[in-house]
Amino acid sequence: xxxxxxVRLVPHTHWDREWYEPFQRFRLRLVDLLDEVLxxxxxxxxxxxxxDGQMAAVDDYLEVRGENRDRIAALVANxxxxxxxxxxxxxxxxxxxxxxxRNLELGWARAGDLGGAMPVGYLPDMFGHTxxxxxxxxxxxxxxxxxxxxxxxxxxGHAFRWTAPDGSSVRVEYLAGxxxxxxxxxxxxxxxxxxxxxxxxxxxPSFGDDPVLAMYGTDHSAPVxxxxxxxxxxxxxxxxxxxxxxxxxxxxxxxxxxxxxxxxGELRSHAAANILPGVLSVRPHLKQAMARAERLVERYAEPxxxxxxxxxxxxxxxxxxxxxxxxxGHDSVTGCGVDETATQVFARVSEAxxxxxxxxxxxxxxxxxxxxxxxxxxxxxxxxxxxxLVTLDLEIPADWTDVxxxxxxxxxxxxxxxxxxxRLLHSETLAGPALPSFLxxxxxxxxxxxEVTGWTCDPDRRLLEFSLxxxxxxxxxxxxxxxxxxTGAEGEWTVQLLQAERRTVTSLVEAPPLGWTSLRPVPGATxxxxxxxxxxxTLTNGLVTxxxxxxxxxxxxxxxxxxxxxxxxxxxxxxxxxxxNYAPPGRDTVLDVPRSVEVDTGVDGxxxxxxxxxxxxxxxxxxxxxxDARTADVRTGTVLMDxxxxxxxxxxxxxxxxxxxSLDHRVRFHVPLARPASASHAEGQFAVVExxxxxxxxxxxxxxxxxxxxxxxxxxxxxxxxxxxCEYELLEGELALTVLRSTxxxxxxxxxxxxxxxxxxxxxxxxxxxGTTTVQLxxxxxxGDWCDGGLLDAAERYRHPLHAALGTGPxxxxxxxxxxxxxxxxxxxxxxxxxxxxELRLVAQSPDASTAVVRGPFTSARRFDLLGRxxxxxxxxxxxxxxxxxxxxxxxxxxx
Numbered sequence: 017x018x019x020x021x022x023v024r025l026v027p028h029t030h031w032d033r034e035w036y037e038p039f040q041r042f043r044l045r046l047v048d049l050l051d052e053v054l055x056x057x058x059x060x061x062x063x064x065x066x067x068d069g070q071m072a073a074v075d076d077y078l079e080v081r082g083e084n085r086d087r088i089a090a091l092v093a094n095x096x097x098x099x100x101x102x103x104x105x106x107x108x109x110x111x112x113x114x115x116x117x118r119n120l121e122l123g124w125a126r127a128g129d130l131g132g133a134m135p136v137g138y139l140p141d142m143f144g145h146t147x148x149x150x151x152x153x154x155x156x157x158x159x160x161x162x163x164x165x166x167x168x169x170x171x172x173g174h175a176f177r178w179t180a181p182d183g184s185s186v187r188v189e190y191l192a193g194x195x196x197x198x199x200x201x202x203x204x205x206x207x208x209x210x211x212x213x214x215x216x217x218x219x220x221p222s223f224g225d226d227p228v229l230a231m232y233g234t235d236h237s238a239p240v241x242x243x244x245x246x247x248x249x250x251x252x253x254x255x256x257x258x259x260x261x262x263x264x265x266x267x268x269x270x271x272x273x274x275x276x277x278x279x280x281g282e283l284r285s286h287a288a289a290n291i292l293p294g295v296l297s298v299r300p301h302l303k304q305a306m307a308r309a310e311r312l313v314e315r316y317a318e319p320x321x322x323x324x325x326x327x328x329x330x331x332x333x334x335x336x337x338x339x340x341x342x343x344x345g346h347d348s349v350t351g352c353g354v355d356e357t358a359t360q361v362f363a364r365v366s367e368a369x370x371x372x373x374x375x376x377x378x379x380x381x382x383x384x385x386x387x388x389x390x391x392x393x394x395x396x397x398x399x400x401x402x403x404x405l406v407t408l409d410l411e412i413p414a415d416w417t418d419v420x421x422x423x424x425x426x427x428x429x430x431x432x433x434x435x436x437x438x439r440l441l442h443s444e445t446l447a448g449p450a451l452p453s454f455l456x457x458x459x460x461x462x463x464x465x466x467e468v469t470g471w472t473c474d475p476d477r478r479l480l481e482f483s484l485x486x487x488x489x490x491x492x493x494x495x496x497x498x499x500x501x502x503t504g505a506e507g508e509w510t511v512q513l514l515q516a517e518r519r520t521v522t523s524l525v526e527a528p529p530l531g532w533t534s535l536r537p538v539p540g541a542t543x544x545x546x547x548x549x550x551x552x553x554t555l556t557n558g559l560v561t562x563x564x565x566x567x568x569x570x571x572x573x574x575x576x577x578x579x580x581x582x583x584x585x586x587x588x589x590x591x592x593x594x595x596x597n598y599a600p601p602g603r604d605t606v607l608d609v610p611r612s613v614e615v616d617t618g619v620d621g622x623x624x625x626x627x628x629x630x631x632x633x634x635x636x637x638x639x640x641x642x643x644d645a646r647t648a649d650v651r652t653g654t655v656l657m658d659x660x661x662x663x664x665x666x667x668x669x670x671x672x673x674x675x676x677x678s679l680d681h682r683v684r685f686h687v688p689l690a691r692p693a694s695a696s697h698a699e700g701q702f703a704v705v706e707x708x709x710x711x712x713x714x715x716x717x718x719x720x721x722x723x724x725x726x727x728x729x730x731x732x733x734x735x736x737x738x739x740x741x742c743e744y745e746l747l748e749g750e751l752a753l754t755v756l757r758s759t760x761x762x763x764x765x766x767x768x769x770x771x772x773x774x775x776x777x778x779x780x781x782x783x784x785x786x787g788t789t790t791v792q793l794x795x796x797x798x799x800g801d802w803c804d805g806g807l808l809d810a811a812e813r814y815r816h817p818l819h820a821a822l823g824t825g826p827x828x829x830x831x832x833x834x835x836x837x838x839x840x841x842x843x844x845x846x847x848x849x850x851x852x853x854x855e856l857r858l859v860a861q862s863p864d865a866s867t868a869v870v871r872g873p874f875t876s877a878r879r880f881d882l883l884g885r886x887x888x889x890x891x892x893x894x895x896x897x898x899x900x901x902x903x904x905x906x907x908x909x910x911x912x
Contacts, residue, residue, distance in 0.1 A: 021216025021228060022256045024265045027243060028066035028233035030140060030195055031073045033104065035347040036762060036776050038356040042236070043076050049238045050077045054087050057096045062244050066098040066233075066262040069138030070105045071126040072342070085130070092131035098261035100124060100133030101158075106344040108139075108146040109296065109724040110303055110741045112310045113701035113906075114846050114857065116146075117882055119341045120156055124883055134263035137161035137186065140195040142346050144291040147282040148702040151180035151906055156882040159271035162262060164191040165291050166283030169714055174222050174229065175269065177276040178283075181703050181904035182860075185278075187271045191231060192222060192288065198230035199237070208246050213255040229265055230257075282705055284723070287714035292352070292596040292774055296724050296743035297682075297754040299351030299358055299595075299783055300791070305365040306349050307740035309340060312372030315397045315816050319530055319847035320379045323836045328849045329375050336375075339368035352595040352775070354762060355782040380821050383532050386832055387823030389487040391536040392421075395819045396527035398812055399839035399847075403526045405623055405662055406820035407434065410537050411486055412519045418541035421523045424534060424831035430542040430663075431523035432623045441466075441484065442513040448505030451480060461493045466515060468493050473501040478509045485516040486822065522623055524663065527818055530836030530847070534823065546664040548621035555625045555661040555668075560797065562661055562668050568613040568631045570659065572668055578690045578733045578797040584670070585686040586610070586631065586655050587752065590646040592639045592768065594761040595783055598682060598720065599769040602644035605636055608686075610655075624662040631655045639680040651677040667737060667796035667810055674756050674789045683756040687795055689732025689749050696746040697802045699727035699811065702845070702859045702906055704802065709746050716771035721745055722754070727811040728802070729753070735796035735807050737814040742793075755791045758784045808843065808861055837872035837911075842901060850884070853910040860901035868899040874911035882908060 029049060034042060050073075057063045067073055078085055091097035103123035106116060127133030137153040137160065139145060144166040153161055161178060167190055174192065179185040191197070197219070201211040212230075219228045232239060240246075247257050284291055313336045321329055343364045347353050353361075380395055387393045390411065396402045412419060412433075420428045441464060446454060461468045467488030472481045480502060502509075524544070527533045546557045553564040563571045570583040589606040593599035610631035618626035635653040636646035658671040674683065695708050713719030722745045729736045729744045731751055736744070743754040760783065763775040794814050798805030823829070837847065839858065846857035858868045870877075877890040877897045890897050890909060901907060 020256055021220055023216045023228045023230050024260045025230045025232055025257055026066055026262050027239040029237050030235050031068045032347045033072055033345055034357045035353045038360055047080050052238050057091050060244050064096055064259045064261045070102045071100050071123045072104040089130045098134040098263045100127030103341050104345050107346040107350050108142050110349050111344050114314050118337050136263050136266045139163040145283040146701045147705050148180050150178045150186045151182050151184045153186050154184040160266045161186045162189040164194050165289040166285055167288055168285040169287035177278045179280045182902045189266045195231050196234040198232040199234045202240050209250050216255050285712040286717045286719040287712050290717040293722055294597040295350035295352050297757040302349055302351050303740045309365050309369035312369050317372040317375035321375055322847050322849045325379045332371050332375050336368045336371035339364045355780055384821050384824045387534040387825050388827055388829040389823050391534050391823040393534055393821050394525040394527045395532045397816045399529045399844045404818040405522055406525050406818055407522045408820055409518050410521050411516045414517045416539040420538050420540055420542040421535040422538045424833050428542045429524045430544045431521050434520040437518040439514055441515040444511050446509050448507050448509050451502040451505050452499055454511055458495050461488045481512045483514050528835035529838035531834045533833035534831050544622040544663050548625040548661050548663050550620035550625045557663055559666045564615050568629045572797050574797040576799045578799055580688055580734050580797050582688045587684045587686055588635050589682055590639050591680050591682045594759055594764045596774040597770045601639050605646040627659045629657040635678040637678055667794045669794045672791040679758055679784050681758050684752040685755045687734045687751045689734050691732045693732030696731035698725035698729045703904055718769035728807050730802040730807055733798055737794035737811050739792045756789050760784050840869045841866045842868035853912045855910045858907045860905045863903050866901050868901055871896045877909055877911045880908045
């Protein structure tokens with residue numbers, strides 16, 4: 017295109033729901049903005065407005081202005097207002113893949129209620145983009161996306177084709193320069209025509225024969241009131257401008273243009289925009305809470321309720337998902353807001369987890385009623401047979417020296433006794449006339465959390481005695497009879513509570529795929545396969561051996577000869593950055609040698625063994641900003657590291673507890689590699705991504721090569737199994753996992769690793785993480801690559817333990833079990849009820865094509881897209897469906 021610039025002007029706002037102000041304070045401004053937008057749109061049909069691609073802004077507005085729902089729907093219907101398709105503009109790397117799908121699902125449905133969503137995957141401000149986002153959008157029926165950050169330097173035009181690992185793709189409208197490239201043209205309305213023509217001519221080379229896309233809007237902004245008048249007054253011989261929505265502009269382009277450059281996989285380049293990677297590690301408790309809640313809802317509550325609940329708890333699960341999605345915003349779970357925002361996000365995520373746990377407990381409680389009260393129930397969240405350890409307090413006869421557990425088919429599995437309770441639970445002395453005052457402590461037959469199984473009143477010994485057990489059985493109990501017996505008592509009496517002897521028992525249990533089983537304790541020992549043995553500072557199970565070295569680090573060696581020497585070295589360095597970007601001070605003090613090391617042995621097997629390493633450090637108290645160095649003053653930092661090895665497991669479990677009193681620093685957990693590696697692999701959202709040791713730079717941000725990992729990170733035979741989204745870096749011969757980052761500013765106006773502020777400079781003292789921080793991970797030494805090393809299976813086992821509970825059924829209940837649905841050849845990421853069917857999400861997390869085999873009590877199956885629209889039927893033979901999958905393909909199937 018030459019001559020007169022042709023410009024398509026998109027008025028919009030980018031609405032951060034919560035950020036440098038908490039949610040409710042921002043909402044007040046949102047209501048004012050949308051009141052103004054609705055009035056302008058109704059007054060002039062030429063006005064158009066794009067509402068940031070997220071329905072949260074609409075919902076937040078309508079909660080205050082519910083009477084304006086029909087006004088919004090009318091503007092959506094006539095094309096003046098573009099809404100959706102997301103529920104909220106998320107962070108893509110700090111969530112599960114399923115959370116991303118549910119976000120799109122909720123946003124699409126909510127926009128549909130108001131007339132329909134913008135058919136563009138609008139991702140304007142995310143801090144980079146996951147590899148599978150093109151497949152997520154394509155599988156939901158989208159042909160177009162629009163984004164800004166993370167695009168590599170090879171893209172020099174305004175569009176490219178973005179391809180996912182499975183080969184699916186979308187056309188991307190690239191917002192070079194950001195989502196506000198035309199915001200400045202309205203700063204001086206007297207020069208509007210001149211500036212608009214200049215903008216068109218400046219951007220025209222990037223757009224070629226396409227009209228220039230001019231995004232007029234920025235954070236929390238409304239267009240000027242004279243917008244339509246200003247555009248109408250332009251000289252068409254100087255610049256051709258029309259007002260449009262983003263959806264109208266993008267969908268007018270050819271989605272299948274073969275001339276588009278192709279970009280594959282995740283977008284995390286710093287070449288043309290800041291991606292602000294420090295959000296991965298700031299406020300780690302938010303990431304932990306999100307991961308816990310996601311697991312509870314996705315992998316326990318939903319699938320167990322779908323298979324084993326008499327009623328589908330739809331509303332409770334909906335509430336859980338709304339809270340998870342609400343907390344997933346790119347300024348929410350990231351932790352790059354003010355302290356008030358972080359507090360609110362944590363509460364929201366915690367509520368989601370509580371809802372998930374409530375549903376899980378209801379389902380398991382129902383199943384437990386079919387299990388004898390002297391037995392236990394184990395529930396398996398995985399779609400394959402699982403063996404794992406569970407620990408419960410069981411009532412065990414005093415004369416049992418050893419204990420095993422018996423499965424319904426008669427097989428016995430080993431158990432070990434951790435502790436035993438005494439027979440005497442409580443004793444106190446009361447005057448005889450005061451004995452009736454003790455009885456209100458009994459509620460029904462419950463006393464001190466147990467049930468009364470019998471009682472005696474001995475006037476000669478002046479003794480009132482209650483026998484207690486977990487379940488009182490069927491014998492009647494009348495508290496009034498006790499009251500009658502003690503009325504009129506004189507002198508000093510003893511009240512004693514005697515409990516059935518209980519022991520804390522850890523047992524190996526086996527449960528069927530997505531199913532459950534009862535297990536009954538029985539006397540006698542059972543041999544432990546790959547038992548754990550403790551020898552001084554060494555734990556071994558025949559598969560892996562771990563030894564504590566003098567400096568508090570570990571040598572971990574696997575049976576295949578893989579050795580990781582120095583695991584757990586703690587490295588502390590200064591951080592004069594902010595919640596968006598790490599940066600070391602000019603003169604850093606890096607410490608990795610502890611002041612003291614203490615090693616204690618704990619449990620010595622055979623089912624598991626533990627060691628505890630306590631290291632104390634002298635960490636500088638803070639950063640001296642004037643000197644650009646860490647202070648000479650120090651504060652004690654303590655790292656308590658519980659090390660656990662289980663029978664039959666090829667990996668070592670770690671529980672870290674960091675006591676931090678210092679400010680402005682970063683602490684990393686280092687794991688040496690078994691062999692040199694120039695690349696790492698990390699599980700993310702529906703994919704395993706390969707990354708090198710560098711990151712592409714070119715814009716105003718230093719390209720630090722720290723990357724996100726969700727399920728595991730792996731390099732050179734060292735696999736890190738993770739319980740939350742984490743930040744890691746592949747160094748020369750080591751993996752470094754950030755376990756603590758302390759910073760006291762939301763953004764800094766002057767930052768060593770970033771030229772421009774990422775937000776306002778506001779103190780965030782709670783982000784200094786003073787106090788206790790806990791981190792859980794496991795280390796898996798292995799030969800070969802991540803596929804050969806079985807990282808996916810190990811991560812599944814580590815992150816999703818079996819859930820156990822005590823039986824509550826009649827004592828004569830027969831041993832029982834129930835098998836759910838099994839999956840081979842794919843990863844199951846979701847299982848729920850939908851429209852009287854079971855819906856499964858399957859992911860081929862492999863670089864090779866595979867066939868997913870799903871077995872269960874169903875007779876028909878059909879594929880659906882990610883938004884629930886039916887596709888082809890899948891044949892079912894002998895209770896199994898076999899679904900061929902491309903490498904990395906995401907498939908949604910419903911079975912009936």
